[in-house]
Amino acid sequence: xxxxxxLIPISLFLGGMGLLFFVITVRTKQYDDPEGNAARIxxxxxxxxxxxx
Amino acid sequence: MTAAMRPxxxxxxxxxxxxxxxxxxxxxxxxxxxxxxSLPTIHCANCIRGVEAALAAAPGVRSARVNLTxxxxxxxxxxxxxxxxxxxxxxxxxxxxxxxxxxxxxxTQTDKAGRDLLMRLAVAGFAMMNVMLLSISVWSGAEGPTxxxxxxxxxxxxLPTIAFSGQIFFRNAWSALRAGRLNMDVPISLAILLAxxxxxxxxxxxxxxxxxxxxxALTFFLLTGRYLDHRTxxxxxxxxxxxxxxxxxxxWRLTDDGEEQVSVADLRIGDLLRVRPGGRMPVDGEIAEGQxxxxxxxxxxxxxxxxxxxxxxxxxxxxxxxxxxxxRASAVGRETSLHRMADLVAVAESGRANxxxxxxxxxxxxxxxxxxxxxxxxxxxxxxxxDFRVALNIAAAVLIITCPCALGLAVPAVTTAASGRxxxxxxxxxxxxxxxxxxxxxxxxxxxxGTLTAGAPEVTNVEDFTxxxxxxxxxxxxxxxxxxxxxxxxxxxxxxxAPAPVTGITEVPGHGTQGLWQxxxxxLGRAAWVGGGSSDLTATWLAVGDGPAQVFxxxxxxxxxxxxxxxxxxxxxxRVILISGDSTAAVExxxxxxxxxxxxxxxxxxxxxxxxxxxTDEGARVLMVGDGLNDTAALAGAHVxxxxxxxxxxxxxxxxxxxLGNSLAPLPEALTLSKKATRRIxxxxxxxxxxxxxxxxLAIAGLCSPLIAALAMSASSITVSLNALRLR
Numbered sequence: 001x002x003x004x005x006x007l008i009p010i011s012l013f014l015g016g017m018g019l020l021f022f023v024i025t026v027r028t029k030q031y032d033d034p035e036g037n038a039a040r041i042x043x044x045x046x047x048x049x050x051x052x053x
Numbered sequence: 054m055t056a057a058m059r060p061x062x063x064x065x066x067x068x069x070x071x072x073x074x075x076x077x078x079x080x081x082x083x084x085x086x087x088x089x090x091s092l093p094t095i096h097c098a099n100c101i102r103g104v105e106a107a108l109a110a111a112p113g114v115r116s117a118r119v120n121l122t123x124x125x126x127x128x129x130x131x132x133x134x135x136x137x138x139x140x141x142x143x144x145x146x147x148x149x150x151x152x153x154x155x156x157x158x159x160x161t162q163t164d165k166a167g168r169d170l171l172m173r174l175a176v177a178g179f180a181m182m183n184v185m186l187l188s189i190s191v192w193s194g195a196e197g198p199t200x201x202x203x204x205x206x207x208x209x210x211x212l213p214t215i216a217f218s219g220q221i222f223f224r225n226a227w228s229a230l231r232a233g234r235l236n237m238d239v240p241i242s243l244a245i246l247l248a249x250x251x252x253x254x255x256x257x258x259x260x261x262x263x264x265x266x267x268x269x270a271l272t273f274f275l276l277t278g279r280y281l282d283h284r285t286x287x288x289x290x291x292x293x294x295x296x297x298x299x300x301x302x303x304x305w306r307l308t309d310d311g312e313e314q315v316s317v318a319d320l321r322i323g324d325l326l327r328v329r330p331g332g333r334m335p336v337d338g339e340i341a342e343g344q345x346x347x348x349x350x351x352x353x354x355x356x357x358x359x360x361x362x363x364x365x366x367x368x369x370x371x372x373x374x375x376x377x378x379x380x381r382a383s384a385v386g387r388e389t390s391l392h393r394m395a396d397l398v399a400v401a402e403s404g405r406a407n408x409x410x411x412x413x414x415x416x417x418x419x420x421x422x423x424x425x426x427x428x429x430x431x432x433x434x435x436x437x438x439x440d441f442r443v444a445l446n447i448a449a450a451v452l453i454i455t456c457p458c459a460l461g462l463a464v465p466a467v468t469t470a471a472s473g474r475x476x477x478x479x480x481x482x483x484x485x486x487x488x489x490x491x492x493x494x495x496x497x498x499x500x501x502x503g504t505l506t507a508g509a510p511e512v513t514n515v516e517d518f519t520x521x522x523x524x525x526x527x528x529x530x531x532x533x534x535x536x537x538x539x540x541x542x543x544x545x546x547x548x549x550x551a552p553a554p555v556t557g558i559t560e561v562p563g564h565g566t567q568g569l570w571q572x573x574x575x576x577l578g579r580a581a582w583v584g585g586g587s588s589d590l591t592a593t594w595l596a597v598g599d600g601p602a603q604v605f606x607x608x609x610x611x612x613x614x615x616x617x618x619x620x621x622x623x624x625x626x627x628r629v630i631l632i633s634g635d636s637t638a639a640v641e642x643x644x645x646x647x648x649x650x651x652x653x654x655x656x657x658x659x660x661x662x663x664x665x666x667x668x669t670d671e672g673a674r675v676l677m678v679g680d681g682l683n684d685t686a687a688l689a690g691a692h693v694x695x696x697x698x699x700x701x702x703x704x705x706x707x708x709x710x711x712x713l714g715n716s717l718a719p720l721p722e723a724l725t726l727s728k729k730a731t732r733r734i735x736x737x738x739x740x741x742x743x744x745x746x747x748x749x750x751l752a753i754a755g756l757c758s759p760l761i762a763a764l765a766m767s768a769s770s771i772t773v774s775l776n777a778l779r780l781r
Binding site for chain 2: 004011018019022035039045
């Protein structure tokens with residue numbers, strides 16, 4: 001059962017990564033326009049000159 | 054919008070009366086302007102491309118980003134560029150666009166609260182999954198050091214999570230306790246804290262039962278309820294904000310060197326303002342120059358336009374119909390009659406504040422009961438076993454089992470489902486308890502002008518005229534944009550008539566239009582000017598040469614769905630009453646047409662509010678539907694109130710529900726749905742109660758293991774959510 005000593009931290013770490021990514025998506029306002037994003041991904045047009053920040 | 058007026062301020066430094074204020078404006082001059090436009094017609098990927106490409110090609114625009122969910126576009130542009138410059142660009146691309154007042158949109162704030170809640174929910178969800186997995190091995194028989202280790206790992210996950218995610222409940226509970234009240238959050242906080250404390254103590258003694266999973270699951274389920282609740286409200290709030298933001302408060306002030314556009318908030322008493330035809334009076338005042346007609350229907354309910362000349366007093370909210378006017382402001386901002394109405398509203402609203410939502414009623418019964426039960430269990434077991442540890446464990450189990458997990462979900466889940474469905478039908482629920490109140494009503498009071506009628510008149514007596522006269526009338530009517538002329542034009546064009554050759558058509562603001570036909574003077578306009586008699590109904594007169602003046606009478610066209618709505622309400626057994634500020638003849642005609650048995654005409658705003666109060670005192674639950682300023686007090690005083698989107702801002706603010714579309718048809722459906730929703734809420738309370746009735750004896754008997762607690766809690770939450778979803 002000693003394998004648990006490795007597996008529990010590993011699973012917590014992986015889950016934590018998922019949580020972290022979710023937090024990042026919330027922070028970067030990726031849930032503000034779900035309909036728009038769904039439509040944009042189907043657009044065949046490419047933005048050749050993305051905005052330079 | 055502020056950026057648009059600033060260049061004008063700085064364009065004339067010499068003649069500015071307030072150099073200090075101007076310097077301030079200069080200092081704040083932003084290097085870019087932020088414009089938000091509402092795009093009601095966009096719906097697809099091509100629309101996004103179209104709008105963004107058109108705007109990006111416009112000079113001075115730095116970036117444009119469409120939000121399809123909100124149907125808006127946010128534009129960053131060079132300073133000096135305003136919505137007036139950008140709207141034509143979007144319109145040229147084929148999309149309808151309206152300016153939104155960025156000041157009235159506080160969406161970013163609500164977003165922040167929503168995102169904060171979502172974050173706490175995510176953390177709780179993550180922690181719950183992990184703790185539940187660890188608990189499964191405990192439930193399936195882990196023993197000794199393994200079980201202790203699992204408990205400690207669970208504790209390590211649970212404690213920080215609860216400290217972060219549970220804050221909302223703790224804060225609410227604390228403020229309620231400090232005010233000497235009990236709300237739903239008190240038993241929640243107590244259950245969570247007691248569960249964590251006893252579990253920690255048990256774990257340190259390497260005990261068998263730890264409730265970390267229960268504590269964290271409780272937090273997660275309750276946060277889900279809170280989040281649903283918040284989302285429903287923020288959708289309604291942002292839609293309501295959008296309606297308010299569409300009316301940009303702005304006025305044109307006359308100064309020594311011309312006209313300048315200013316915000317209504319900056320107006321002073323004595324300012325001279327230009328009000329164009331079709332514009333709304335921004336202030337109370339007196340007409341200084343010009344002649345026109347005024348539409349007062351939003352304020353008084355009268356449909357007949359009033360003649361306006363220098364010296365006529367005007368109130369904020371009236372609409373100027375024909376000629377340009379110059380108005381001298383006598384009351385601005387909060388002193389205007391528009392805002393004075395707010396006092397009336399405040400008085401009327403105090404009656405409604407007594408309403409207790411179902412959830413609070415349940416909580417009032419529930420919270421003390423739970424605490425007493427848990428305390429009794431503790432005392433009983435302590436006396437019986439003399440063992441503090443056992444007694445505390447049982448008390449914690451009772452609190453966890455009775456914790457209103459399902460209750461916290463029962464109401465938000467139903468209101469979310471119902472509001473979502475009504476929103477798709479074009480009804481915006483602004484108030485959280487509006488649905489519950491809507492389900493209780495037995496009397497419906499309608500306003501006439503702008504609510505049951507569309508505010509657009511229809512000609513009623515075209516048959517009384519000869520063809521030649523009609524053709525002359527059409528020629529004259531086409532020369533004016535007065536609502537009656539427009540109605541006449543539409544009606545006559547629909548009959549396939551062509552205008553007679555009338556020459557030299559001129560519009561005399563405030564009076565009518567005149568011209569020459571076969572060498573004779575022809576006039577269409579107000580009775581006194583044309584030489585006609587008097588009429589009770591809305592009317593306009595036609596005179597050909599020296600012949601007698603003939604009258605065109607008008608009736609208001611019904612709002613879409615008005616007939617069906619009224620008959621459906623009467624059929625459903627509701628008492629329907631029509632109260633209007635309009636003349637007796639007009640109100641009676643409409644009441645007869647719609648089959649409304651009770652009607653009251655020429656009612657002042659106070660009369661309307663008093664009538665509602667009288668009905669309420671008789672025990673009736675009144676639904677008020679109205680749109681005008683004269684309705685606001687009645688709207689606020691009624692048990693629940695609805696106003697159409699075309700209503701004045703003040704009326705929309707005073708009402709609980711806003712009709713977004715043009716039709717009244719969703720009304721009866723909203724009533725049935727609200728009844729259904731309230732029934733679901735009660736059902737959900739019943740489900741939660743039954744689950745308690747079964748599980749609480751187990752907990753008090755000390756038979757409730759963490760496994761049973763977890764199963765019962767999840768099962769009841771899921772049942773309640775599914776029951777709510779049946780509403781769709």
